[in-house]
Amino acid sequence: MLGRKERDQLELFITGSLKQLVPDEHVLARVDRVLDLSWLRQEVTDCYCANDGRPGIDPEAAVRLMLAGLLSGIVHDRKLMREAQVNIAIRWFVGYGLHEQLPHxxxxxxxxxxxxxxxxxxxxxxxxxACLKAKIATAEVVHIDASLIRANVSWDSLTEQHVVDVLSENQNEDESEAEKTGRQSGKYKKVCTTDPDATMATNARNRRLEPSYKQHTAVDDKVGVILDVAVTTGQTNEGEMIEPQVDEVEAITGIDIKTVTADAGYAYAKVYGALERRGIDALIPAKAEPIKSRVPLRRFRYDAKHDILKCPRGRVLRPARPIKHGRFFYSKAKDCARCPLKGDCLSKGRVNKAVVVGNDYPALLRARRRRERWSWQDRRLYQRHRWRSEGFHGEAKTWHGLARAIRRGLPNMKIQAYLTAAAINLKRLAAALVALLLCLIASLDASPSASRGVPG
Ligand code: SF4
Known part of the structure; x- marks a missing residue:
């Protein structure tokens, strides 16, 4: 029989709690079971006047609203408040009744x-x-990766730096030279007028530069708990961030990291050296020597004991002038004078060989040798790096709005990143709680008293 639903009938009373209307498996219901913000009021007390002004929004309710938005993929405040008006789950999660006025x-x-x-x-x-306490994170194996986040600006807000405008206005016969210098020193890079903290960056050579921020993330190996998040402007090199991030993870967790995995973007001598000094095993695929030469640098053997380099002909190159990240090593002109490799080895116009060796060059050599002997456990762990760290970035961008900055400025971007990481950690914690309950139920079902039907 064809059914009919009366839509105009008013409900006079609604009995019980809103909780009864929210399914147990709803993400907000699950997160609510593991979320503890009882400490927050004390934390923010100093931001408010003790005895004057209008009472503000309850701090816990405000954070719950922000978390509810990120967990539901509603990242803009106006849209979130429109949704909260009609969404029972959000109202219950935040603690507002059906007829209560929500904050502006x-x-x-x-x-x-x-x-x-x-x-x-x-x-x-x-x-x-909380994740460490629940033993779903060990902080012993940490995957580190970085991802670009598109800044919240339009293409129209981009302009070339002032120096370029000045150069173009004062064109003279040296124009071509000035242009060349400008291009080499990066002065032609666009800058963003509406969000100067964002800088032009790209994650692939064949993609255009976009105004961006960069999120550097440390993910635990066990179930993918986020251990640390750092946000910088887009053009920051990830190699510069790994050292402070490792220190930060150890400070937060109080645990010494055993292994760090990262992709080839971190394969710098200084990264290997820094991790070696901390006693951390670096599972980072070392890149081959970048500059192609007929007599490549790898053919020069470094003798750490005597601090000298030996060239392919066995001649000694001694350290001389220090530079920012290393030292120059020079051979003697008389050694190279009658060398048959001279034509391929020496640069045009030089009578001796000059080689720059980075401060942590021995660590880089060890990493290159180790890369050739990676065990299958190393390979498996490196595969896990992909779906743990890159998986987190994919999840955060697809489901929690991290693909694009919601607001402008580095502080706002950091707040977005911290809250997104917190929301994902709470999801992991809630999932672990559900798994634990299922295990308990299964073990109770399998116990002898249960199988005999004896009431527990
Ligand atoms: S040119 Fe000089 S540095 Fe190069 S291989 Fe010959 S002796 Fe060694």
Whole structure:
């Protein structure tokens, strides 16, 4: 029989809690079971006047609103508040009844400005501590990776740097020379007028530069808990961030990291050297020597004991002039004078060989040798790096709005990154709790008393 639903009938009373209307397996219901923000009020007390002004929004309700938005993939405040008006799950999660007035969307902006990025970082750190306490993170094997986040600006807001404008206005006969210098020194790079913290960057040579931020993430190997998040402007090299990030993870967790994995973008001598000095095993695929030469640098043997280089003809190159990241080694002109390799080995116009050796060059050589002997466990762990760290970035961008900055400025971008990482950690924690409950139920079912039907 064809059914009919009356739509105009008003409900006079709604009994019970909103919780009864939210399914147990809903992401907000699951996260609510593991979320503890009881410490937050004390943390932000100093941001408010004790005895004056209008009462602000409850701090826990504000953070719950922001987390609910990120967990639901609704990242913009206006849209989130429109959704919260009609979404029972969000209302229940935040603690607002059906007839209660929700805060204005601009209140969330003011809260972010008032609290500052450091307090949001502490919210994220608390989720890491909760994951360590629940033993779903060990912080012994850490995957480190970086990903670009498109800044929230339009293409129209990009302009060339002032120096380029000045050069073009004062064209003279040296124009071609000035242009050449400009291109080499990066002065032609575009700058963003509406968000100067974002810089032009790309993650592939065949893609165009975009105004971006860069998120550097440390992910635990066990179930993919995020141990640390750092945000920089887009053109920051990831190799510069790995050292402080390793120190930060050890400070947050209080655990010594045993192995760090990272992709070839981190394969620098200084990275290998820094990890070696900390006693950390670096599972980073070392790149082959970049400059192609008939007498490549790898044919020069470094003798760490005597601090000399030996060339392919067995002649000694001694250290001389120090530079920023290493030293120059020079051979003697008389050694090279009658060498048959002279034509291929020496640069045009030189009478002796000059080689730059980085400070951590021996560590790079060890990494290159080790790369050739990676065991299958190493290969498996490096595969895990891909789906742990890159998987996190994919998840954060696809489901939690991290593909694009929501607001402008580095502090706002950091707050977005901390809250997104906190939301994902809470998801991991909630999933671990569900798995634990299922294990408990299964073990109870399998116990002898259960199989005999004896009431427990
Ligand atoms: S040219 Fe000089 S540095 Fe090069 S292989 Fe010959 S002796 Fe060695």
């Amino acid at each position: 969307h601009s209140s969330l902006t003011r809260i972010r400005q008032r609290w500052g990025e450091e307090r949001f970082r502490r919210i994220f750190k608390r989720t890491v501590e």
